[in-house]
Amino acid sequence: MRFMKNSLKARMTAYFLLVSMTVVIGLAAASYRLSASRLEAMAIARFEVIAEYKQQEIDDFIAGQADTVTQLAALEELRAAGLALLAQRPGTAPYQSAYLKLANTLFNATYRGSWAVMATDLTDILLIELASGRVFFSTDPDDEGDLRQEALPAPGGRQDTEVRPVYRPPGTDKPRLTISAPLLDQEGEPYALMEAHIRLPILVEIVSRRAGMGQTGDSYLVDSGHRLVATAPFTRNDAAGEVHSVGIDSAVAGQNGAQHYIDYSGNPVIGSYRWLPGLGLALLTEIGTSEALQPATRLGGSILVLGMGSVLLLGIGIYLIARQIARPILAITATAHEIALGDLRQRAPVLAHDETGDLATNFNEMIDRLRDTLDLLSDEKQKSEQLLLNILPAPIAERLKRGEGTIADSFANVSIMFADIVNFTPLASLLPPTRLVELLNEIFTEFDRLCEIRGLEKIKTIGDAYMVVAGLPALRDDHARVVADMALDMLDAIEDFNRRHQLELMLRIGINSGPVVAGVIGTKKFIYDIWGDAVNIASRMESQGVTGRIQVSEATYAYLEPFYHFDDRGIISIRGKGEMRTWVLVGRKQRPD
Structure with a gap:
């Protein structure tokens, strides 16, 4: 470092190196930006395809569950058993007999029927009386007797199978996905509503499959309340409460797209986001920016290393030439550099009795006078600044001094x-x-x-x-x-x-x-x-x-x-x-x- 301060030839070499390195760095940066832009577009396209595939898997799963619920609701034995149970007065022996028959019919339908494999993804099944909204049968007895007015269709509304968007029931923080279908009486009129709860971990499992997502890739679901629907094992989706990012907020607002943004954990990612209106869920697939753009980083680094090596070789040649050109005034230049850094005690050595010697002598006399003048100016400046600060706030005084x-x-x-x-x-x-x-x-x-x-x-x-x-x-x-x-x-x-x-x-x-x-x-x-x-x-x-x-x-x-x-x-x-x-x-x- 001292050699740089005292050597004109070293500074000349440094200027050349600075210009050359700027060109090399600019070339490396341009190469990185071009390749990064192309890689980002490829990552976005890849994750759009992954998101489309996952959405299709989710749609197929939900469609299969909806078909299962529809077939269950259409079973003549189940509809008749439900009517028979409603016809009895609770607490009586006929009621108990009808209740057991309904439970047995529902068990045989879900676990012994031709669609039993599909039905195993139903966690709870409830039968709700349309007239009163009362749950008159449930696979979870604690639900029986509850009023579920919110589950009933509006008068004159739809009478077919319906998928209810994911919601969080009062009193519980667990998300729930429900499919409902009507039960018809002998005249073909709906008298009750079958409501089936679907196992959400199936959706999480579909979304969490990491095929084609790389080391940092991730996919997860967020509900309309900006909360993660479920926590999948061995993933980073462990945030509690609301989660926010550009992708999450855009998807929950009903927008679909893909871009570069900061995820809810504070990490830069390239992600695809989309809203699944039928389920009331946002589907996000993301990959860490560093992994997605790693090839661009390697390319830029390689160009930078090769370019710097070439600049170093050229710098050695430039230094050897500059040493022969700048020798007569190196001593004065080194002293001037030290003085420019604030050391006014320096003196330029008089190495010859020619024009360079006269220059060194005059230079030393100029520094002596400059030091005396600066000492006086420093004393007066401190006095004037102290007086100014006693009158005005420091920020205002600074603005006045700036003119x-x-x-x-x-x-x-x-x-x-x-x-x-x-x-x-x-x-x-x-x-x-x-x-x-x-x-x-x-x-x-x-x-x-x-x-x-x-x-x-x-x-x-x-x-x-x-x-x-x-x-x-x-x-x-x-x-x-x-x-x-x-x-x-x-x-x-x-x-x-x-x-x-x-x-x-x-x-x-x-x-x-x-x-x-x-x-x-x-x-x-x-x-x-x-x-x-x-x-x-x-x-x-x-x-x-x-x-x-x-x-x-x-x-x-x-x-x-x-x-x-x-x-x-x-x-x-x-x-x-x-x-x-x-x-x-x-x-x-x-x-x-």
């Missing part, structure tokens, strides 16, 4: 406080001017200290009045609370002051919150000030407040009410504003540990 001519900013939400020492004027007539100023300075110095601790912006003092604001020039959400804390601190400070000096000075404080305009006015003895109706109301809160108390406006009260105790002062007449409701801040509420 901004007019500084005026709008702030939507700030809190302004005016505080006035009520009985200071009568005290002024009893004390010598020097003592009066000492006391006032002691009070305002303590206020300034509190203001700095709280992070408020002091605007100005007018006589024995003190004005601060929170929320500018740096925005902050807790502007009202920090001003309220400052006001309470000021009351404590004035009490301490009175105890030390055996005085009875009192403060009258007013606070308001709202929008203001802040800026710098004047060209000589300039000041950072704020304007707006919110400032006027804050001033009225102080001037028409209560001695020894803190009066706040309704806008400030809305910010502070959850955290502080107040006394409602009611509606008072505010000069120039009319009637306003105000509160008196009493103190902080007890905060839990």
